[in-house]
Amino acid sequence: MITQSLNGIWRMRRVGDDGFQEAVVPGTVYTDLLRNGQMEDPFFKDNEQKALKLMDEDYEYVTEFPCGGGLSACDRVLLHFDGIDTLADIYLNGVHLGDACNMHRIWEFEVKQLLRPEKNELRVVLHSPTKYIAEAFKVSQTHGSEDAMDGFVNIRKAHCMFGWDWGAHLPDAGLFRPVTLLGIDEARLESVYIRQEHGADAVTLHFEVEASGGGCGKADARGLHYEAETDGGGCGKADAQGLHYEVTVTAPDGTKITAAGSPGKLVIENPQLWWPNGYGEQNLYTVEVALYAGAEACGDQMEHQTQPRAKKLDVWERRIGLRTMTVHREKDQWGESFAFQVNGIDIFAMGADYIPEDHLLGRVTPQTTRTLLEKAKWANFNCIRVWGGGYYPEDWFYDICDELGLVVWQDFMFACALYDLTPEFEANIRAEFIDNIKRLRHHASLGLWCGNNEMEQFVFERNEWLTKPQEVRDYFLMYERIIPEILQKYDPQTFYWPASPSSGGSLDFPQDPDRGDVHYWEVWHGNKPFTEYRKYFFRFVSEFGFQSFPAMKTIEQISDDPSDYNIFSYVMEKHQRNGSANGKIMNYMQQTYRYPSDFRTVLYASQLLQADAIRYGVEHFRRNRGRCMGAVYWQLNDCWPVASWSSVDYCGRLKALHYYAGRFFAPxxxxxxxxxxxxxxxxxxxxxxxxxxxxxxxxxxxxxxxxxxxxxxxxxxxxxxxxxxxxxxxxxxxxxxxxxxxxxxxxxxxxxxxxxxxxxxxxxxxxxxxxxxxxxxxxxYEDPELTYRLIGDEIEVSAKAYAKSVEILNEEENLLLSDNYFDMNAGTKRVKILGGEPVGIRLRSVYDIK
CATH class of the missing domain: 2.60.40.10 (Immunoglobulins)
Structure with missing residues (x-):
C-alpha cells in the first residue's frame, strides 16, 4: 500500500470571512487561532467565555496537494482521516465526498476518480458544535451531567469539552489526527487480531487476518479474509489462492521467527513475558504481517523462505506483549474478588484516572504524553484508568503504557449521561466501537474494556437524569448487549466490565462494597474525615479523590493581577468548577491546620490536605491486600490550569499528592x-x-x-x-x-x-x-530552622527539630526531585534533582502554616 501524508501547513478561515490564515494539521481551530494571534489565551482570567463564542461559527480548512508516489496507478485510493472533531463536510476538487459526525471514529472516502496529477484541493468544513447541540437538545432532551452544556449527549464528541466539574466550556474543533491518502493495489490489510495461547514453556500466537480490496467478502480455509471486486474495478484479480500473508516476529533480543503461507498460528518457545510495572520486565515483541498477491510462498514456519517473493501489497506492524490478562472474580469469605490477574498472578492495581491532557488537543504530543506517564511510573503506578468522558487517546498513549508497564482500564466514551439509541446513533457508535477495538486490542497494557462511567450508579441507583422508560431499555441494549457482542467478535480475550462502578451489571447494587469496583466520595463530597476510609474494605476502588490548588507559578498563568490571588476571587472561582469546593477545602483546613495567613500558604496547606486524604485511603486499602485489590485515585492530570483533584497540575508541576503517591505506592x-x-x-x-x-x-x-x-x-x-x-x-x-x-x-x-x-x-x-x-x-512544633546546601545534583536539607511535610521549591516551582513533602526527625536528608534548576530554593514545613 502506498501512503501520502497530507499533514502540515494548511489554510483555514471562519466561514464567511474573506481571507485565510495559516493552519497546522493535525491541529485544532483554537490552536490555530491562538498561534495566529486571532484569539486570546482561553485559560487566562475569564477568556473562556470569549473562546466559547468562537465555536458558534463554522470553520473551513483547505490544502492543495499533488497526486504523487504512484497513487494514480493503484486500483483504489482512499482519503483517510484518523480523527475529525467532529461535525464536518469533506470536499475534493469541488465534489462533496460525504460528512463526518463522530470524533471517535476513523473516516475514509473513495477518491481515485477525482484525483488530478497536480493541484488537488481538499476542503473540510467544520460545523459549529454549540449550535448543533442546542438544536439537538430541542428535539431530544436527553440529560446528563449538570456541569456540561445542554445537549452534549447528542454529539459523539469528548463530553468534557462542554464543561465538567474540573473542565472549562471549550468545545474545540479540528482535524486533530493525521490525514492520509492510501493507495491500494489489489488489496490491503484491514485488521490483524492475535490471540495468545499460553503453555508451560511456549506461547502460541493465533492469527486472524482480514484483507480487503472492495466488493463482496470471502474467506479461505487458512483464515485469510478478503474482499474481491466483482465489477471490474479494484482487486478483481484476487482469489482464494491469490492472497496470502507472511508473519515475522522479532523478540526483544532481536531474534526473528518467520512463517509463510498464511499461517493460522506461530509458536514462540521460551517466551519473555510482559509484566506490569513492579512485577517484572516489559518485554515487547514486534509482529509484522505482510500481505502478498501471486505465487504463494510455503515452507516450515521456523525457517526463512528462499524462493522468490510474490508481490507485497501491504504491511501491518505492531508491538505486542506475551502475557495473559483478565480480571479475577471468585466467591470468597468477603463476597467476590475483583483483581487484575496477569500471568496467573493477582496484582494490586495502583494508579490514577486519566483525563484528556489539554482542552486544546492540538497541543497534545507524544512527548507531552510520555512526560506525564513517566511521572506516573516514577510514582510507582502500575495502572491507568482512561475515563469515559473524554476521547480514546492516541496510539502513542498505549505504546508508552506498554513500555512503562501501566495496565490500562479503558472506558468506552460514555459518562454521566443518558443516550437516545436511535438507529442512526446505534450505527454510529457500532462503527466507533469497531474502529477503536481494532486499533487498541493488540496492546500489552490493555487490561479491560468498561462500558461507561457512573451511569449505572447515578441513573439507576440514584434516579438522576432519567426522563422516560425507553432510556432504561437503551441502557441495557448499549452496555449489556451491543458492546459485549462486538467485543466477542473483535476482542474476545479482553475482559469486559459494563460500568464503573458496578457489581457486574443488571443494576445489581453497583456500589456494593463486597463486589466489583466502587467510586468512594464520602471523603470530600460527603465531608467525612480522612479516617472514614478505615470503615470500608472495598474490593477495588476505581475513583476516590480530594481537591487542592495548583502551584503559584501555575496560577500566574491564569492571572498576573495580585488582587486575584485569593481563593474566593472571581478569577480563582472561574478556575474552580466544583461549586462550593473552595469552601470545602477551607472546611477541611479548619479541621486540620491553623488558618493560613497568606495565599501561598493556603496553596501549600491545600496540597497537604489532598495528599493526606488519599494517603489515608491507599494505606488502608493496601493493608487489606487480598480483600481490596485496587486503589486508583481521581485524578492524575488536568486539561487546563484549575483547582482540581489532580496530582500533576496542568503545567506539569507535581503536587504534594504525587510525591506522597511515590511513597504509598512503593513496592x-x-x-x-x-x-x-x-x-x-x-x-x-x-x-x-x-x-x-x-x-x-x-x-x-x-x-x-x-x-x-x-x-x-x-x-x-x-x-x-x-x-x-x-x-x-x-x-x-x-x-x-x-x-x-x-x-x-x-x-x-x-x-x-x-x-x-x-x-x-x-x-x-x-x-x-x-x-x-x-x-x-x-x-x-518547634522551629526546625530548615536550611539546605547543594551537593552536585543533590539538595541536602537540614532540620534542627521535627519538620512535618518539608516542601522544597525553586524559583519556577518546577523542580522534580527524588522526594519532596517529606517528614524529618531533625538531622539531614538528601534528595536528587531529576529536573528543573535549583535556583531560588525555598523551604517550609507545617510549622510555617500560621
Whole structure:
C-alpha cells in the first residue's frame, strides 16, 4: 500500500470571512487561532467565555496537494482521516465526498476518480458544535451531567469539552489526527487480531487476518479474509489462492521467527513475558504481517523462505506483549474478588484516572504524553484508568503504557449521561466501537474494556437524569448487549466490565462494597474525615479523590493581577468548577491546620490536605491486600490550569499528592494505623475526654519475592529526641501484607510527642513516616530552622527539630526531585534533582502554616 501524508501547513478561515490564515494539521481551530494571534489565551482570567463564542461559527480548512508516489496507478485510493472533531463536510476538487459526525471514529472516502496529477484541493468544513447541540437538545432532551452544556449527549464528541466539574466550556474543533491518502493495489490489510495461547514453556500466537480490496467478502480455509471486486474495478484479480500473508516476529533480543503461507498460528518457545510495572520486565515483541498477491510462498514456519517473493501489497506492524490478562472474580469469605490477574498472578492495581491532557488537543504530543506517564511510573503506578468522558487517546498513549508497564482500564466514551439509541446513533457508535477495538486490542497494557462511567450508579441507583422508560431499555441494549457482542467478535480475550462502578451489571447494587469496583466520595463530597476510609474494605476502588490548588507559578498563568490571588476571587472561582469546593477545602483546613495567613500558604496547606486524604485511603486499602485489590485515585492530570483533584497540575508541576503517591505506592510500604484525637471523633472540650493512643504498623509487599525487613518505631518530642522505641525483624511473603502487634502509648502527650517509623531492607531505608496523636494544628512544633546546601545534583536539607511535610521549591516551582513533602526527625536528608534548576530554593514545613 502506498501512503501520502497530507499533514502540515494548511489554510483555514471562519466561514464567511474573506481571507485565510495559516493552519497546522493535525491541529485544532483554537490552536490555530491562538498561534495566529486571532484569539486570546482561553485559560487566562475569564477568556473562556470569549473562546466559547468562537465555536458558534463554522470553520473551513483547505490544502492543495499533488497526486504523487504512484497513487494514480493503484486500483483504489482512499482519503483517510484518523480523527475529525467532529461535525464536518469533506470536499475534493469541488465534489462533496460525504460528512463526518463522530470524533471517535476513523473516516475514509473513495477518491481515485477525482484525483488530478497536480493541484488537488481538499476542503473540510467544520460545523459549529454549540449550535448543533442546542438544536439537538430541542428535539431530544436527553440529560446528563449538570456541569456540561445542554445537549452534549447528542454529539459523539469528548463530553468534557462542554464543561465538567474540573473542565472549562471549550468545545474545540479540528482535524486533530493525521490525514492520509492510501493507495491500494489489489488489496490491503484491514485488521490483524492475535490471540495468545499460553503453555508451560511456549506461547502460541493465533492469527486472524482480514484483507480487503472492495466488493463482496470471502474467506479461505487458512483464515485469510478478503474482499474481491466483482465489477471490474479494484482487486478483481484476487482469489482464494491469490492472497496470502507472511508473519515475522522479532523478540526483544532481536531474534526473528518467520512463517509463510498464511499461517493460522506461530509458536514462540521460551517466551519473555510482559509484566506490569513492579512485577517484572516489559518485554515487547514486534509482529509484522505482510500481505502478498501471486505465487504463494510455503515452507516450515521456523525457517526463512528462499524462493522468490510474490508481490507485497501491504504491511501491518505492531508491538505486542506475551502475557495473559483478565480480571479475577471468585466467591470468597468477603463476597467476590475483583483483581487484575496477569500471568496467573493477582496484582494490586495502583494508579490514577486519566483525563484528556489539554482542552486544546492540538497541543497534545507524544512527548507531552510520555512526560506525564513517566511521572506516573516514577510514582510507582502500575495502572491507568482512561475515563469515559473524554476521547480514546492516541496510539502513542498505549505504546508508552506498554513500555512503562501501566495496565490500562479503558472506558468506552460514555459518562454521566443518558443516550437516545436511535438507529442512526446505534450505527454510529457500532462503527466507533469497531474502529477503536481494532486499533487498541493488540496492546500489552490493555487490561479491560468498561462500558461507561457512573451511569449505572447515578441513573439507576440514584434516579438522576432519567426522563422516560425507553432510556432504561437503551441502557441495557448499549452496555449489556451491543458492546459485549462486538467485543466477542473483535476482542474476545479482553475482559469486559459494563460500568464503573458496578457489581457486574443488571443494576445489581453497583456500589456494593463486597463486589466489583466502587467510586468512594464520602471523603470530600460527603465531608467525612480522612479516617472514614478505615470503615470500608472495598474490593477495588476505581475513583476516590480530594481537591487542592495548583502551584503559584501555575496560577500566574491564569492571572498576573495580585488582587486575584485569593481563593474566593472571581478569577480563582472561574478556575474552580466544583461549586462550593473552595469552601470545602477551607472546611477541611479548619479541621486540620491553623488558618493560613497568606495565599501561598493556603496553596501549600491545600496540597497537604489532598495528599493526606488519599494517603489515608491507599494505606488502608493496601493493608487489606487480598480483600481490596485496587486503589486508583481521581485524578492524575488536568486539561487546563484549575483547582482540581489532580496530582500533576496542568503545567506539569507535581503536587504534594504525587510525591506522597511515590511513597504509598512503593513496592514495599510501611504504614501506620494510629489511634488518637482525630480517630476518636470526639469533641476536644468534652469533660472527662479520654481516647486510645496507639499505633499498629503494617508492611505491604507488592513484589513477587519474599522480603525480610527491619521495622522500627520511636516516640519523640518536638526536638525529635527519642523517648521510647522498638524494633522488629519481619518476614513478609510475596504479594501480601503483614500486621505487627499494636503498641499503646497511654502516657504520651498528644501536643508535644509524635511517632516516627521506618522500614529498612539490606541497609537501606525504603519506607518511613510520622504520625501525630493530635491534629497537626494543635501540635507544638518547634522551629526546625530548615536550611539546605547543594551537593552536585543533590539538595541536602537540614532540620534542627521535627519538620512535618518539608516542601522544597525553586524559583519556577518546577523542580522534580527524588522526594519532596517529606517528614524529618531533625538531622539531614538528601534528595536528587531529576529536573528543573535549583535556583531560588525555598523551604517550609507545617510549622510555617500560621
Amino acid at each position: 514495599l510500604l510501611l504504614s501506620c494505623e494510629e489511634q488518637g484525637l482525630m480517630t476518636s471523633g470526639k469533641d476536644l472540650n468534652r469533660e472527662h475526654f479520654t481516647f486510645e493512643k496507639s499505633i499498629r504498623l503494617n508492611v505491604a509487599n507488592e513484589t513477587r519475592e519474599e522480603a525480610v525487613v527491619t521495622v522500627r518505631y520511636a516516640l519523640r518530642n518536638p526536638k525529635a529526641e527519642i523517648l521510647r522505641s522498638g524494633e522488629e525483624k519481619v518476614m513478609v511473603p510475596a504479594l501480601t501484607s503483614v500486621w505487627l502487634d499494636k503498641v499503646e502509648f497511654p502516657d504520651a502527650d498528644i501536643y508535644t510527642e509524635y511517632i516516627s517509623y521506618e522500614l529498612e531492607k539490606d541497609g537501606e531505608i525504603l519506607s518511613d513516616g510520622t504520625v501525630n496523636f493530635s491534629y497537626p494544628k494543635y501540635f507544638r
